[in-house]
Amino acid sequence: MLLSAAIWIPIVAGVLVLVAGERNPWMRWIALAGAMLGFLVTLPLYTGFEPSSSAMQFVELRPWIERFNINYHLGIDGISLLFVLLNSFITILVVIAGWTVIETRIAQYFAAFLIMSGLLNGVFSALDAVLFYVFFEGTLIPMFIIIGIWGGPNRVYAALKFFLYTLFGSLLMLIAMLYLYNEAGGSFAILDWHKVPLSLGVQIALFFGFLFAFAVKVPMWPVHTWLPDAHTEAPTGGSVVLAAILLKLGAYGFVRFSLPILPDASRYLAFMMVALSLIAIAYIGFVTLVQTDLKRLIAYSSISHMGFVTLGFFLFNALGVEGGLVQMISHGFVSAAMFLCVGVLYDRMHTRMIADYGGVVNTMPKFATLMMLFAMANAGLPATSGFVGEFMVIMGAMKANFWIALTAATIGILGAAYTLWMYKRVIFGAVANDHVAKLGDLNYREIIVLGTLALAVLWMGVYPKPFTEVMHSSVSDLLRHVAVPKL
Amino acid sequence: MNAMLLIDHLPVLPEVLLLLGACALMIFDLYVKDEGRGASAVFAQVVLYLCAAATLFVEFGTRSHLYLFNGLFVVDHFANLLKLVCYLAVSAALVYSRSYLHERGMLRGEFMSLLLFSLLGMMVLISAASFLTIFLGLELMSLCLYAMVALNRDSATSTEAAMKYFVLGALSSGLLLYGMSMIYGATGTLTINEVAREVARQVGSPADRTLLVFGLVFVMAGLAFKLGVVPFHMWIPDVYHGAPTPVTLIIGSGPKVAAFAMAVRLLVNALPALAPDWQQMLALLAILSIALGNITAIAQSNLKRMLAYSAIAHMGFMLLGLLSGFVGDNWNSRNDAYSASLFYMIVYAVMSVGAFGMLVYLSHAGFECENLEDMRGLNRTHPWYAFLMLIIMFSLAGIPPTAGFYAKLAVFQAAVAAGHVWLAVAAVLLSLVGAYYYLRVVKLMYFDDPVAAQRVRPQPVGRLVLSANGLVLLLVGILPQNVMAICKAAIELL
Numbered sequence: 009m010l011l012s013a014a015i016w017i018p019i020v021a022g023v024l025v026l027v028a029g030e031r032n033p034w035m036r037w038i039a040l041a042g043a044m045l046g047f048l049v050t051l052p053l054y055t056g057f058e059p060s061s062s063a064m065q066f067v068e069l070r071p072w073i074e075r076f077n078i079n080y081h082l083g084i085d086g087i088s089l090l091f092v093l094l095n096s097f098i099t100i101l102v103v104i105a106g107w108t109v110i111e112t113r114i115a116q117y118f119a120a121f122l123i124m125s126g127l128l129n130g131v132f133s134a135l136d137a138v139l140f141y142v143f144f145e146g147t148l149i150p151m152f153i154i155i156g157i158w159g160g161p162n163r164v165y166a167a168l169k170f171f172l173y174t175l176f177g178s179l180l181m182l183i184a185m186l187y188l189y190n191e192a193g194g195s196f197a198i199l200d201w202h203k204v205p206l207s208l209g210v211q212i213a214l215f216f217g218f219l220f221a222f223a224v225k226v227p228m229w230p231v232h233t234w235l236p237d238a239h240t241e242a243p244t245g246g247s248v249v250l251a252a253i254l255l256k257l258g259a260y261g262f263v264r265f266s267l268p269i270l271p272d273a274s275r276y277l278a279f280m281m282v283a284l285s286l287i288a289i290a291y292i293g294f295v296t297l298v299q300t301d302l303k304r305l306i307a308y309s310s311i312s313h314m315g316f317v318t319l320g321f322f323l324f325n326a327l328g329v330e331g332g333l334v335q336m337i338s339h340g341f342v343s344a345a346m347f348l349c350v351g352v353l354y355d356r357m358h359t360r361m362i363a364d365y366g367g368v369v370n371t372m373p374k375f376a377t378l379m380m381l382f383a384m385a386n387a388g389l390p391a392t393s394g395f396v397g398e399f400m401v402i403m404g405a406m407k408a409n410f411w412i413a414l415t416a417a418t419i420g421i422l423g424a425a426y427t428l429w430m431y432k433r434v435i436f437g438a439v440a441n442d443h444v445a446k447l448g449d450l451n452y453r454e455i456i457v458l459g460t461l462a463l464a465v466l467w468m469g470v471y472p473k474p475f476t477e478v479m480h481s482s483v484s485d486l487l488r489h490v491a492v493p494k495l
Numbered sequence: 496m497n498a499m500l501l502i503d504h505l506p507v508l509p510e511v512l513l514l515l516g517a518c519a520l521m522i523f524d525l526y527v528k529d530e531g532r533g534a535s536a537v538f539a540q541v542v543l544y545l546c547a548a549a550t551l552f553v554e555f556g557t558r559s560h561l562y563l564f565n566g567l568f569v570v571d572h573f574a575n576l577l578k579l580v581c582y583l584a585v586s587a588a589l590v591y592s593r594s595y596l597h598e599r600g601m602l603r604g605e606f607m608s609l610l611l612f613s614l615l616g617m618m619v620l621i622s623a624a625s626f627l628t629i630f631l632g633l634e635l636m637s638l639c640l641y642a643m644v645a646l647n648r649d650s651a652t653s654t655e656a657a658m659k660y661f662v663l664g665a666l667s668s669g670l671l672l673y674g675m676s677m678i679y680g681a682t683g684t685l686t687i688n689e690v691a692r693e694v695a696r697q698v699g700s701p702a703d704r705t706l707l708v709f710g711l712v713f714v715m716a717g718l719a720f721k722l723g724v725v726p727f728h729m730w731i732p733d734v735y736h737g738a739p740t741p742v743t744l745i746i747g748s749g750p751k752v753a754a755f756a757m758a759v760r761l762l763v764n765a766l767p768a769l770a771p772d773w774q775q776m777l778a779l780l781a782i783l784s785i786a787l788g789n790i791t792a793i794a795q796s797n798l799k800r801m802l803a804y805s806a807i808a809h810m811g812f813m814l815l816g817l818l819s820g821f822v823g824d825n826w827n828s829r830n831d832a833y834s835a836s837l838f839y840m841i842v843y844a845v846m847s848v849g850a851f852g853m854l855v856y857l858s859h860a861g862f863e864c865e866n867l868e869d870m871r872g873l874n875r876t877h878p879w880y881a882f883l884m885l886i887i888m889f890s891l892a893g894i895p896p897t898a899g900f901y902a903k904l905a906v907f908q909a910a911v912a913a914g915h916v917w918l919a920v921a922a923v924l925l926s927l928v929g930a931y932y933y934l935r936v937v938k939l940m941y942f943d944d945p946v947a948a949q950r951v952r953p954q955p956v957g958r959l960v961l962s963a964n965g966l967v968l969l970l971v972g973i974l975p976q977n978v979m980a981i982c983k984a985a986i987e988l989l
Contacts, residue, residue, distance in 0.1 A: 073901070075834075075979040076908065113874075138904070142895040149889060152934070156942040157874075164942050168934060175894075175930055179923040182904070186911040186919070 010053055011066050011082040014092055014129045018046040018099065022122030030115045036107060039118035043103045046125060047096040057089055059478045062485035064135060064199070072139070076189075078196050081136040086482030087263055087333060090475060091132040091256055094340045098252045099125040101457050102245040105348055108453075109244065109355055110158060117158060121245060124150040128253050132260065137185045137196040140264075144221075144257060145178055151246070151254065159241040166234075166241035173234040177221035184217030188269070201269045205494050211273035218266050225258030228318060229288040232311045239307035240360070244351030247303060251310050251343035256336050259317045263329070267321065268489040274322070275490070281322040286415055288315030293422030297429070302353070302360045305430055306346045309386060312423065313339050313394075319416060320401040323408040324490055329483050330476055331400025337475060338385070338393035338468055345382040345461040349375070352454055353434075356447055362433050366440030371447040376435045378450075378458045383431040385465045387424035393468035506561050506570040509549040509578065510618055516542030517611035524604025532602045536593050539607045540586060543614075547582045550575050559988045562624060566686045569624035572985040573837075577621045577756050580841050584748035584848050585614050590960045591852040592741030594952055598860040601646050601739065610745065613639030617753035623760055626675045626685040630668070633721070636753060637664050640746060644738040656737025663720065663730045671717025677710025678766075687765040695768040708772050714761055715776050721754040724814065725783040728807045735803035740858060740865065743799060744851035747806055748844045755840045758817065763833060763989065770821035777818035778918060784811030785922050789929040799865050801932060802850055805891060808929055813839045815906040815922060819913035828912050834986040835905035838979055842890075842902040842971070849887045849964040853880065856961055859952055870936055872945025880951070881940045883965030890968045892933040893926055898971035898978075905979070 021042020028035045057065060064083030072080040084092060102121050110117045127150070130143035148171055156167035189196055192204045206214070224231045235255075239247050267274050274281075292312040299305035313335065320332030352375060353368070354360055369376035385392035388399075398420060405413035439445050450458070468475060504511075520542065524535045554575040561570040589610070596602035616636025623629040641664065645657035679685055681703060682693035697703035719727040735743045762773050788808025795801040816836030820829040857864035857873075857880070864870075874881040890899035903926065910919040971978055 071976075072974075073976045073979065075976060075983060076905075116878075142900070145895045145900075149894060152937070153941055156938060164938055167942070168931070168938065171934055172927065172931060176924075176927050179927055180920070183907065183911065183916070183919050183923055186904075186908050187916065189908065190912050 009068070010049055011084065011133045012068060013049040014046060014096060015126045015133070017049060017126070018042055018122040019126035021046070022119040022126070025115050025122065026119040028115060030113065032115070035115045035118060039103050039122060042122050043100040043125070047100055050093050050096045053084065053089060054093060057478055059086065060481055062086070062481040076196065077194050078138045079136050080139060081197060082133045083135045084133050086479035087486070088132045088260070089478055090337050091260060092129050094337055095125060095128045095132065095253045098248065098340065098344055101344065101460065102248055104453055104457050105248070105351065106245045113157060120150040120154050121249065124249065131257055135198050137198055140198070141178070141182060141185065147254065148174055151250065154246040155238055155242045158243040158246065162237070163241040166237040169234045170238040173224050173231070177224035180217045181221035184214045187214065198264065202489060206270070208272050208276065208495060211270045212276065215266060215270045215273040215277060218261065222258040222261040222266065225261070226255060226314050226318060227258065227311060228284050229291060229311070232292070235311060236304050236307045240301060240303045244347060244354070247347040248344045251347055252340040255310060255314055256340065259314065259321070259332065259336055262318065262321050263486065268486055271490040272493050272495055275324065278322045278324070281318060282412060285315045285319035285322070286412070288312060289319070289416060290419040293419055293426065296426040297422065300362055302350045302362055302430070302434070303347070305426065306343065306350065309423065309426060310339065310343050316398055316401045316416070320404055323404045324487060325404050325407050326483055326487060327400050327407065328404025329486065330479055331397050331404050333479055334400060334472060334475060335397025338397045341461055341464045341468065342382055342385045342394055345458060345465065346386060348457060349379045349382060352450065357443055362430060364440070365434040365444060366437045367444055368447065369435045370439050371444060372449045374450050374455065378462055379431065379435065381462050381465065383427045385469070387427045388420060391469045393465045395469055396472045504563060506553050506563060507568065508553060509546045510615060512549050513542065513546050513611060513615050513618065516545065517608050517615065520611060521604060521608045532597065533593065535604055535607055536589055536602070539589055539611060542611065543582050543586045547579060550578050566688070567625045567628045568622050570622060571988060573989050574622045576981065576985045577752050578618050580752050580844055581614060581617050581749045584844055585610060585745065587848050587852060587960055587964060588741060588745050590957055591744065591855045594954060595741055595855050595858055599647065606643065606646060609639045609643050613643070614749065617749050620753045621756040624687050626679065629757060629760065630672065633757065634668065636750060637668070640750060643742045643745070644734060646742065647739050652737040653739065656734045659730055660734045667717050667720030667727065670713050670720070674710045674713025674717060677706060677713065681706045681710065687760060690765045691767060694766055698768040707769060711766060711769055711773060715773060718754070718758050718761065719780055721757065722751070722810045723807055724780045724810045725787045725807060728784065731807055732800050732803040735806070736797060736800045740799065740851060740855045744848060744855060747847040747851055752840055752844050755813065759833065759989070762817070763820070774818045774821060777814045778915070781811045781814035781818060782918060782921055784808060785925045789925050792929070792932045796867055797865055798854060798867050798870070801867070805929065806847065809843050812903060812906055812922065813843065815918065816909045819909040819915060822913045828909065830983060830986050832909040832913065834983040835909040837986060838905050838982040839902040841978065841982065842898045845964065845968060846887055846890050846899060849961070849968065850891070852961055852964060853884050853887065856957055857951060867936065867939060868946065870939045871943045873940040875945050877951060883961060884940060885937055886965045886968050888933040888936050890972070892930040896969070896972040898968045898975065900972060901975040901979070
């Protein structure tokens, strides 16, 4: 029941906010209560989780559409557990961050985020392919509306691009799923598909079917172009959810579908995935360097960081896969924090251009301190969460192939370059103009949000064991699946 | 003796009631003044409810098939289900269009009695067990619709649309008749079951087969006209655009359902032995319709025209199920495939009624809501209607969690199971194209500012029905099992 609660509590809260209406003074509190409650019910998932087992836990199985043998089948393993927690946690921050910033159609704003939060929990806990697909696609609708209504000047273009790009990927995945359904003798259960024998040709075709859906979501080079537009135009909360959670759907899909169901194709095409990941890290790293827009810069840096995730997954060793997963969680914290930092600046200055800033440290010392921490985490400094994931992936790469490791480690320097250069231009130096001179430092709400994230980033950087220990057995089980050919 | 006759013919009770009701309505309407015209609409609604009750009553007594009038007329679950869908569509159409027609001076007895007579035509068509009844039902339905399109006789576009509809409709009826006469020539019978038996016997010999396939081509052309699939789709955009919106609403729902029934009766019931032939034809029609409908819809600035092209595309999707029943010399996937089409058809009828109903509802005296621009900023002025339209649009686009998604899922599954993977991939990619223009409507409603203050008449009943119409798409989207099971049961006993 816990998983159902994690899915439906935010959705119900979202509907309540909508019903309460725009003029209701309590709607923010309803939203916050819904988000809090949604997070609270996920905590027993962690405490009650049995880390030594690789089986699905907290399983719920009810018939849903008997006509196609589709079940309401939920469950989490060590891979998905942390994402449910992360998502529910980030939702609270998003609600708080949007408290006074959003001025138009406030109820719709909170409702969209809460409903999306529930749907995202559904994606991470669905064990039935159609259920997964429904949640996966369902998230498009609130995100489309979030970008389109509360976004920046070019929001309509960005919203349409986001929707159509991701829909394109998902539709091909749908056909792949239907094919697997028939091959598996009429079952949509993801775990059943692990056992279906498939020829290499079919596996490769299906791999590409899934690849489009997941690569667009990650996003991998060269299907990443929707992301900078969507991020730049989305409101702060939208960017946070997009970067922290939505991008994880793609990478999660690789681990849940591509690797265990299509092991031979995964190994056969691993070189391609590794190459695409390295291109993302390197090429997008350079692109990031020259960005003049703060949000665009962080958006590109997200693509580059997600490159480490996909790289880790296709090395087929425990360090790589776990490193990828840790990197996903860490990126959830760090990118959320970075976008919130930009949001803090944007709310005061109404510009995202780096050139309009300079010397912010003089007027906003608290902010500068916190942002320093997040910038360091983004650059992958040891003792921050950003270091752990990248380090594990590079170690994994070292095991697989020295040259991949060398390339990844070398171009990883770019991450430090673009983040710190951006930080220097925005924060340090003389006060750039009158607007900067008039800036007020963080208010208590912003301190709560950013401070919580800072703690998370440090905790994960100093003591990552609580995060990694839950995934060990699930990851080794996954690697066992990948190692066995199913031709 | 008389009592026996009455009991024997009890299964046609809905049709009899409707006929009597329609005739009574014509007389009743003579005594109603213009201001009290609403009474006639209520009268028509009552007739519909009685028919629905009668159909439910018949449904309880229906085991599998009941043949009446020497095998001219059949009552089965399939027919009862589709009849109920038609009642719902017509009843909703009456509710939505009442003030629209009233404000334009079109709320006359003719409209309502024509509507009921065309419904009678649909019902006869749905229950047809012989070529003769098919033609009878088809003509009764179509002739009433031609007249309804021209109801606004002072409007040039309406009369043009009616003319086009009539000429092309007559032509298609001619083609259909020609095809039927060929098959009659080959088989010597008009009754569908006997045709099926005869065709199965003859299909082995090449000489007979040529004649049968020749007839099939013409039957198919007539069917394609009525369903409005490429390349027989030309009338759809003009008629949808030119007809008064309430009439478009009617044309887009009930008659489509009836045409689907006709396709099932003619292809699945009468000519199953020719399945390999007609499945190929349907595959071509389907993919062309999906492609042309979705691509052309993008270029439309008129919402009614856009929905017309979307109707063409949707009929193409529906055909994906109909062409997947007979696979590799066996009928194993028959029930899955045809029930997918049936489910698609029912969901589409609900979506279409909702979409056009919204247009009717948002129109008022001196303002036709029919251009894309008219949807601008609806979320600011009427958030609830915008939300309903959002559901309908996402459902048409096939995005979960709406009913439209499961409709697409079912037909794609049928196509993939039948081995038409490439057809499914093409259809899926074209449905991405389709998503664009549905999204554009959502974009206009949610992201843009309203141009002028939109005013909606307070119509409590209409609001209620429209809300139910939109929400049912969401409800079926979350719990589709029951409707799917009903569809499957109806097909199993076909």
